[in-house]
Amino acid sequence: MKYTAAIIIILISLFFNRDKNHFNIENNKGAYKLVSPQGKAFFSLGVTHIGALTYPNSMPLFKNKYENRWDLAAKEIHKNLMGWEFNTAGYGAPKALRQLIPFMMPCQPLVENSSWLDKRGFSYADIFDAAVQKTILDKLEQMTSVKDNPNLIGYYWTDMPMWNLKTSKEKFGTNWVEYIKNLPKNSAGRMRYEAYKKNCALSQRMPTEEGFLIIIAREYYQLIGTHTRKLDPNALIFGERYAMNRVPISVLKEALPYIDVVSIQPNDCSFNKNYFRNLHQITKKPILICDHQCSFPTETHKHTMWKQLDDQTVAANSYKDYIEAAVKEPYLIGYHRCQYIDRYNPKNDLLKQGMVREDGTVYEPYTKIVTTSNKAVKAIFDKNRH
Numbered sequence: 224m225k226y227t228a229a230i231i232i233i234l235i236s237l238f239f240n241r242d243k244n245h246f247n248i249e250n251n252k253g254a255y256k257l258v259s260p261q262g263k264a265f266f267s268l269g270v271t272h273i274g275a276l277t278y279p280n281s282m283p284l285f286k287n288k289y290e291n292r293w294d295l296a297a298k299e300i301h302k303n304l305m306g307w308e309f310n311t312a313g314y315g316a317p318k319a320l321r322q323l324i325p326f327m328m329p330c331q332p333l334v335e336n337s338s339w340l341d342k343r344g345f346s347y348a349d350i351f352d353a354a355v356q357k358t359i360l361d362k363l364e365q366m367t368s369v370k371d372n373p374n375l376i377g378y379y380w381t382d383m384p385m386w387n388l389k390t391s392k393e394k395f396g397t398n399w400v401e402y403i404k405n406l407p408k409n410s411a412g413r414m415r416y417e418a419y420k421k422n423c424a425l426s427q428r429m430p431t432e433e434g435f436l437i438i439i440a441r442e443y444y445q446l447i448g449t450h451t452r453k454l455d456p457n458a459l460i461f462g463e464r465y466a467m468n469r470v471p472i473s474v475l476k477e478a479l480p481y482i483d484v485v486s487i488q489p490n491d492c493s494f495n496k497n498y499f500r501n502l503h504q505i506t507k508k509p510i511l512i513c514d515h516q517c518s519f520p521t522e523t524h525k526h527t528m529w530k531q532l533d534d535q536t537v538a539a540n541s542y543k544d545y546i547e548a549a550v551k552e553p554y555l556i557g558y559h560r561c562q563y564i565d566r567y568n569p570k571n572d573l574l575k576q577g578m579v580r581e582d583g584t585v586y587e588p589y590t591k592i593v594t595t596s597n598k599a600v601k602a603i604f605d606k607n608r609h
Contacts, residue, residue, distance in 0.1 A: 245457040246325070246376045248483060248509060254553040254608045255509035259325070260373060266550055266604040267376070267557025268597050269313035269327075270578070271514050273300060273320060275566050282564070284583050293319040300563065307578070307590055308597030313513070313559040314379055321374055327461060327513075329379040330366035333359050333447060338383045338394070338466060345385075345395050347402040349412035350443045360450050367454040377459030379513070380447060383466045383488060386440070386474045388432055399439055400432040415442075433473065440477040448481020459483045464513050466490065467498065472505060479506055484556065486513040492530050492541045494548035503554040510554055516561040516576070517541045519589075524567060524574035539592035543599075550600045553608065558600075560593075 244260045256264040276285045276296060289296040297319035304312070304324065312326040320326070331337075335346045348355045369375055385391040391398035397405075406413040419438060423430040451460055462482035465475070467489045475485070485508045489495065503510055518527035519538040532538045542560070549555045564577040578593070579585055 245373075246459060248459065248556065250509075251608075255556050256604075256608050257376070257556050264604075264608065265310055266600060266608075267311045267325075267511065267559065268309045268546070268600065269311035269557065269559035270304060270309055270563050271313035271559050271561050272315040272575075273312060273563040274315045274317045275562065275564055275575070275577075277317070282566075282581060284564075284581065288583060293317045297323060303579070303585075307594045308601065309560075311376065311557070311559070321369065321372055323374075325374045325376050327376055327379055328366055328369050329382070330362055331379075331382050333362055333381045334384070334443075336385045336399070337381060338385050338390075338469070342395060347397070347399045349403065349406060349410055350439055350446070351403075351411040351415045353411070356446055359447060363447060363450050363454060367451070367458075370455040370458060375458055377461050377483065378451060378455070379461050379486065380451075380463045382464045382514075383469075384463050385469075386436070386471055387469050388436060388471075390469060398432070398436075400435050403435070403439065433471075436471070437473050437477060440474040444478045444481050448478070452481070461486045461511060461513065464488055467495075475506065479508065482508065484508060485510045487511070488514045490530075492517040492532065492545065494545050496548065496552065499549075499552060499555065503552075508554075509556045511556055512549060512558045514559055514561045515545075517545075518574075518576045521574070521576075521580075524565075524576075526572050527574045527576050529561065529576070535586055535589040536592070539589045539596075542593055543596035546596060546600050547603065550603050551607065 246260065247258050249256050249258050249264065257267055258264050276282055281291065285291060285296060297317065300320060301323040310325070312320055312324045314327040314329040316324070316326045334348045335344060350356070366378060385395065386399070388398045388400060392401070403412040403416050415438070416435060419435050420430045423434070448460070460482045461484045462478050464486045465488065467487055485502065485506050487502070487510060489512060499510060516529050517538050518529045518531050519534050520527060520531060532541055546558045549558050562575055562577040564579045565581045566575045566577070567573070567581065568575065578590055
């Protein structure tokens with residue numbers, strides 16, 4: 224990787240000039256831990272997508288029980304999270320809840336290349352184009368508008384970006400390199416690609432899609448990394464939320480100078496110790512499991528997102544085994560469960576499962592087992608990393 228000396232100096236200066244009255248990460252001989260502004264070390268146990276109460280539309284529960292008021296909903300949600308031994312809200316927390324609990328702020332999307340989009344909504348962007356860059360920087364400014372909130376832990380960029388050339392081509396019929404190659408000849412991206420080919424010819428090497436993908440990643444991460452740090456030097460940067468096994472290591476390496484943590488969304492129900500250890504060995508960064516769960520069928524919904532297990536008890540015990548294995552890895556700084564409340568999508572007959580049903584009733588015995596598990600994880604963390 225090649226970075227200008229000026230950029231490296233700027234990043235180092237911004238890092239060491241952080242205000243210590245914000246969330247930070249400490250590293251004691253390879254044992255990483257998040258530390259609150261009050262100096263308390265903790266393993267982040269969070270729940271994501273809490274804003275689903277009103278997204279994509281307001282649920283009847285929000286209208287009837289909470290009178291369409293997030294201040295009322297946030298109080299009960301906060302009480303539940305604390306009662307279940309969670310300590311953060313992950314990402315997707317509404318403004319009212321962000322006043323009550325530590326949270327992550329997302330910027331979704333910087334580029335419309337998330338793997339969960341359909342073909343109509345999915346697209347790449349000419350990251351070399353000045354107008355595109357300005358649009359992205361404007362989004363970052365909006366994201367950092369929360370920087371004065373003392374509960375802010377840090378920022379995420381795009382969710383589950385499609386960097387893998389082969390997987391992107393198979394799912395969406397194109398990839399980022401192919402997109403750039405097919406731009407008009409006078410476009411910024413196409414001219415950058417032609418310059419890459421010329422440089423390859425001069426150095427007597429073959430141009431490859433993998434080689435130009437690294438150039439795209441370098442341009443992209445330098446742009447968003449330096450600007451995010453400039454806008455808010457004090458918050459942690461958790462980078463993009465990568466799907467497990469989908470991001471090319473060559474791309475991830477381009478992000479490393481600009482991020483504090485590698486954020487991963489696993490795709491199975493057993494903790495893959497070898498994968499995470501290898502990833503940490505390569506990146507030398509702490510890792511956050513930023514969005515994950517294992518689901519179970521209900522009386523009204525047979526089909527659920529994520530890998531489905533037999534029932535509540537099996538799913539809850541899987542959660543227990545997973546987070547207890549995770550906290551024992553010294554480079555892992557947290558686990559965030561996907562979804563607070565059920566949201567059913569009739570278009571694909573799929574339930575995005577929470578810990579609370581759509582009517583507000585809590586899943587039991589699931590939450591009891593989760594509560595006991597979270598409490599045990601906190602004890603393991605305190606024993607092993609203090």
